[in-house]
Amino acid sequence: MSKPMETRESLLLRLSHGRCERAWYEFADIYRPMIVRLAKQSGLQESDADDVAQVVLVSISRTIGSWRKDAKKGRFRAWLTTVTKNAVRNAVTRVPRDKLVGETQLFQLLNDSSSDQDAVNRHIETEFMRAVFRSAARQVRTEFAEATWHAFWRTTVGESSVDECAEELQMSRGAVYTARSRVMRRLQQVTHDITMEVELP
Amino acid sequence: MNLQFIGHFSDEAIERYLEADLSSQEAAEMEAHLTACVQCAERITTSAAQRWGWSEVTLSLTDDEFDGDTIDPSLPVVTSLTNPDRVDHSTSSLLHRELSGWLDPTDDPCMLGRFAGYEIVGVVGHGGMAIVLKGFERSLNRFVAVKVLAPRLASSAAAQRRFEREAKAAAAVLHYNVIAIHRVAKWHGLPFLVMPYVAGESLQQRIDREGPFELEPLLRVGQQIAAGLNAAHTLGLVHRDIKPANILLDQGVERVTITDFGLARTVDDARITHTGLVAGTPLFMSPEQALGKPLDHRSDLFSLGSVLYTMATGSPPFQSDEVRTVLTKICDEPSPDVTERQTSVPAWLAELIDWCHAKSPDDRPQTAEVVERYLSEWLAHLKQPQRTPEPTRPLIPVAARQRSHPPLRWNRKLLATVLGFLAMMAGIVVILESNKGTIQIKSDVDNVPITIKKSGQLYETLTVNRDGTAIRVYAGEYEVNVNGEFDRLSIHDGVIVVGRGAETTVSIREVAGSSDSSPRTEPANELPVQSTQRKDAAIPQADAIGQVADSDFATQGSYFGMNFDGVKLSRAAGRNAFNRASFVKAELTNSKLSGGDGGFRQASFERAQLGGAMLLGGTAAFHRTNFKNAQLSGALLSAGVNSFRECDFNGATLERTRLLGSTDSFVAASVNGTNFDMADLRRIESGSLRTWRFNPETPPLFSAATQLPEGFSPIESGWRLLELPHAEDSQTMTMRIVDEQGRPLSDVKIFQNHVYLPDGAPADGRHKIKNHYYFTDERGQATLSWSGTSVDLRVWVEKAGYVPLHAMWAADSQPDDHEIPNNYEMTLSSGTTIGGIVQDENGAPISNAFVEIENLSVLEFYAADPTQPVRRPLHSRWLAGGGEIVTDQAGRWRATNVPQGSKLDLSVQISHANFATNAGDEGIPPTIDEFRREAAIIVLEPREEVKRRKW
Known part of the structure; x- marks a missing residue:
């Protein structure tokens, strides 16, 4: 049995309604860390990267009202990608070179007009997915008992084997498999819900 | 059902197992099987990750050097902003899941568990922010309601702070009609508060059950709600969620208790969820709430109007199936006429409801007290029409009456x-x-x-x-x-x-005596013109109305040097009026003194009663005014630009006083022994309030309840560079920070950037650099130390702190008297900034605690490619101000510049804490000794991992 699929209005729609603070929290929870990462990958320092994220979010909040429900699916994502790309590029160009932490590949990609825009877009989409996974993880984390989450975490990010983890957590191997699989399943569901909302592939 | 076939489980069984849809028996079988069967373990692993592979997910969740938002497993719970109301899909199980980890085991099988020593009987309810548990307190043999911050919010510093702040504020309200708060504390890092468990029904339940109220019980309930609200409003607390469900009825209508004070909407103010649902009910919101605007206590009065309406008619005034429509109605539509729905409602009550329902807060009753008085006067009149006169109708502003009545004529x-x-x-x-x-x-x-x-x-x-x-x-x-x-x-x-x-x-x-004047009564409040008159002169103490009310005392430059000693006065204004006037011992309670530009300069209010008064300063008013020993509790001092300079507040009581100030106000005030307990100074603009004067022996009283402006600093903002002379041999240096008048500044944050040669190092040896923060004590002193020969010592002084807080120090206590002997250890992982709060069991901050951070050397650094971890130890270069950190006046410490991606093992030790900021009953702050040391708490930010350990 799968959990009843929640029917939600698209996040975009809710965002464009304006005055919907909650939608913003959801959106920013995913989007802000992503912009910060992109900015840092472009050579910005943490605090500057935070500023960029703020600027981008503000600019999105100004323009998002014009998006409508009937807008073609997928266009929002493309638009968001463009906005992000431009914002990061602008921000990076404004920062004095000597404040940048070395020139990165992303920096070059963004600033070289001859560069392969598809590569940039792919990179941004990868980052999007990453941000969604992490946002989903933050949520899923709250839904499971401590031990269950730990079992998942240690056997994935923690690079422990199932056996090691079972020993550390005093669980049976079966319990570890159960725990990590259930978390993973839920993570997939939540990630899927979010991607539907933000129209990711 | 046989789930197994040929020694393995079916796909369907695995699927159901993943969704936790098997009986416990079946699940146990499955678990046992998975332990043994590699094949099925493989299958469940595969089916769990159908859309995205394990490696992709793992890679995404692994922090790399660009991540600031770590998802760390050592954290108790991570905030989920993505979907805080996920709770909905299986509320109870999730609630239990959410809570289960936080309950301690109990030996009583009837109980769910223990929380903070309370036996938990069940879950009473849950909101967006908190869970309410029914608990049993064995020692007192009573049931209590334990309200706990939802664990999923526990890692949000903001949520924690808000919960605690509001809980403490609510606890300060001691009123018959406001639910008592027995205790505000933390357990396993979760803030919670304990209230009496009220078994009665809520007003909502009563209305649902019995329909509209009769007039008299309605007045009784309404009057009590207003009374409770007034008590809270007086303390500056806004309920934000006044609705029938939050009003508990005990013993019929004799005892009304307002619950959920200030808590309900602290997180989800008028927040519309993705399903278009407003968190909580919007039915009783005020327009400013619905619009998400800043609100004050008058918002509660709007809600009170709606509650009165609901009691009178049985249903709320602004209704619709659509939340959005409700909000629109609240904001835009005139409030419905209560008499249309319920003809028996008397006009005077309808008027009151309309008044409360004014769209603009300014047009509503300005205090709950007004409503309370009005209702209780009517109640008295209804019960004894002969003995008590029909109350005066309220003076309702035109705007509030725009609905169905013609604008009220000022008859x-x-x-x-x-x-x-x-x-x-x-x-x-x-x-x-x-x-x-x-x-x-x-x-x-x-x-x-x-x-x-x-x-x-x-x-x-x-x-x-x-x-x-x-x-x-x-x-x-x-x-x-x-x-x-x-x-x-x-x-x-x-x-x-x-x-x-x-x-x-x-x-x-x-002008009197003019040729064409129509006959008029001589104002009873005509004032004497001679400047030397004493109070037994012609100034009336009272007139026919009972006071010299609303007298128009002032004209420009008038009443210079006048003597108003002992006079009751309620309004006075005018440019340069009342300069050098004397109001010694004057009774000016609830008066309004509006000083025009330059008014009230050098006037004396010594020992005057100004409780609840409004003192409005125009530009440059109230200069060098003497408020010595004046009673200003609950007053409002509103300063125009450059007002209230060099005033003398020595010994004055400014308890719960609000000081509002434009630029450069309240400068250089004398505040010896001035009581600022619970005063609200937050709205004083920059440049104000600086260089206050007081003798360290007789410091002003600032308590934890004093609300100081954020970032408020007694010294000019910005950094100063003090070049200290090189001290080649000495290894400590005490510096003193004073203001331009030589008065010591406490809590000044000093940054020491110091190059020195360690002891025993050869003269051409390697220099060491020490970067360190200090805070000055109440004498303005801080001692810088190093070991070796100083080569270059620079000190930056940063804007910080408040002058008076450190002065809370009990006069006879010495900093080193209060050592807290034991180590306090904890481990945390961190982003770029770590910090914490040291506080006592009541959550009161302990300032000047020395927090030592040790064991910093084990650090791991990941390369960009997470599959290729490069682990190299970093040494303790990471902390600006590492080593010893001193908590500030808010009990806070902070260390910055922890490199991205570092992991660190940290132990915190408090070597000693100087004093606490909580004022005792006599107004003398207790020393740290007087706090129960074993209960001291350290909270780490931003991750908020909390550990308690006996000292």
Whole structure:
């Protein structure tokens, strides 16, 4: 049995309604860390990267009202990608070179007009997915008992084997498999819900 | 059902197992099987990750050097902003899941578990922010309601702070009609509060069960709600969620208890969820809440109006199936006429409800007390019509009445009753309605053309006559003049400051003895003109109305050096008026003293009673005014630019006083022994309040409940570089930070950037660099130390701290007397900034605690490619100010510049704490000894991992 699929209005729609603070929290929870990462990958320092994220979010909040429900699916994502790309590029160009932490590949990609825009877009989409996974993880984390989450975490990010983890957590191997699989399943569901909302592939 | 086939489980069984959809028996079998069967373990692993592979997910969740938002498993719970109300899909199980980890085991099988020593009987309810548990307190053999911050919010510092702040604020309200808070504390890092468990039903349940209220019980309940609200509002607390469900009825209607004070909406103010649902019910929201605007206590009065309406009719005033429509109605539509729904509702009650329902807070009753008084007067009248007179109807502003009634005429009889003085003045009143403030223009005569200027610009021209003219004005400074030559007219209070919600009076009077004056009564409040008169002179103590109310005392430059000692006064204004006037011991409770520009300079209010008074300073008013030992509890001191300078507040009580100030106000005040407990100084602008003067022996009292402006600093903002002379040999240096007048500044954050040669190092050896923060103590002193020969020592002084907080130090206590002996260890992983709060068991911050951070050397650094971890140890270069950190006046410590991606093992040790900031009963702050040391708490931010350990 799968959990009843929640029917939600698209996040975009809710965002464009304006005055919907909650939608913003959801959106920013995913989007802000992503912009910060992109900015840092472009050579910005943490605090500057935070500023960029703020600027981008503000600019999105100004323009998002014009998006409508009937807008073609997928266009929002493309638009968001463009906005992000431009914002990061602008921000990076404004920062004095000597404040940048070395020139990165992303920096070059963004600033070289001859560069392969598809590569940039792919990179941004990868980052999007990453941000969604992490946002989903933050949520899923709250839904499971401590031990269950730990079992998942240690056997994935923690690079422990199932056996090691079972020993550390005093669980049976079966319990570890159960725990990590259930978390993973839920993570997939939540990630899927979010991607539907933000129209990711 | 046989789940197994050929020794393995079916795909369907695995699927159901993943969704936790098997019986416990089956699940146990499955688990056992998975332990043994590699094949099925593989299958469940594969089916768990159908869309995205394990490696992709793992990679995404692994922090790399670009991540700031770590998802770390060592954290107790991570905030989920993505979907806080996920709870909905399986509320109870999730609640239990959410809570289960936080309950301690109990030996009583009837209980769910223990929380903070309470046996938990069950879950009473849950909201967006908190879970309410029914608990049993064994020691006192009583049931309690334990409200716990939802664990999923526990890692949000903001949520924690808000919960605690609101809980403490609510706990400060001691009122028969407000739910008592037994305790506010933390358990396993979760803030919680304990309230009595009230078994009665809520007002909502009562209305659902029995329908509309009869008039008398309605008044009884309404009056008690208003009384409870008033008690809370007096402390500056806004409920934000007044609705029938939050009103508990105990013993019929005899005892009404308001619950959920200030908590319900702290997180989800008018937040519309993705399903279009407002968190909580919007039905009782005020327009400002619905619009998400800042709100004050008057928002509760709107809600109270809705509650009264609901009690009268059985259903809320603004209804719709659509939340959005409800909000629109609240904001835009006139409030429905209660008498249309329920004809038996008397007109005076309908008027009150309409008044509360005014869209603009300024048009509502300004305090809950007004509502309470009105309701209780009517209650008394209904019960004993012969003995108690019919209460005076409230003076409801036009805007509040715009609904179904024609705009209320300012009929003279009504006014005369309420503002008795008018009868004597035989004047007329024009009310200029404003959504920000009100200017009343009174005139003795007809057809007076006046001009109103704002900032020198013409704002409005109008004629004051018997029909009245209404315009709206915004808060600000206005100049009112008679247009043209009228030598028999004089304008009083020509320059006025209209504050938000304030009412300011301008009068136009005929000059006595003028040729064409209509007969009029001599104002009873005519003042003596001689400046040397004592209080037994002609100043009336009281007149027929009971006080010299609303006297128009001031004209420009008038009453210089006048003596008002012991006078009751309720309004006075005028440019340069009341300079050097004496109000010694004057009884000015709830008075309104509006000093025009330059007014009240060097006046003396020594030992005067100014409780609840409003002192409005125009530009440069109230200079060097003497408030020595004056009683200003609950007063409002509102300063224009450059007001209240060099005032003397020595020994004055400014408890719960609000000080509002524009730039450069309240500068250089004397505050020896001044009591600022619970005062609200948050709205004082920068540049104000600096260089306060006091003797360290007799410091002013600032308590934890004093609300100081954020970032408030007694010294000019910005950094200063003090070049200290090189001290080649000495290894400590005590520096003292003083202001330009030589007065010590406490809590100044000092940054030491120091190059030195370690002891024993050769002269050409490697230099060491020490970067370190210090805070000055209340003597303005800080001691810098190093070991070796100083090569270069620079000290930056950063804007920080507040002068007076450190002065809370009990006079006889010494910093080193209060060592806390034991180590306090904890481990955390961190982003770029770590920090924490040291506080006592009540959550009161302990300042000047030395927090030592040890074991910093084990650090791991990941390369960009997470599959290729490069682990290299970093040494303790990471912390600016590493080693020893001193908590500031908020009990806070912070270390920055922890490199991205570092992991660190950290132990915190408190070597000693100087003092606590909580004032004791006698106003003398207890020393740390007096706090129960074993209960001290360290909270780490931003991750908020909390550990308690006995000292």
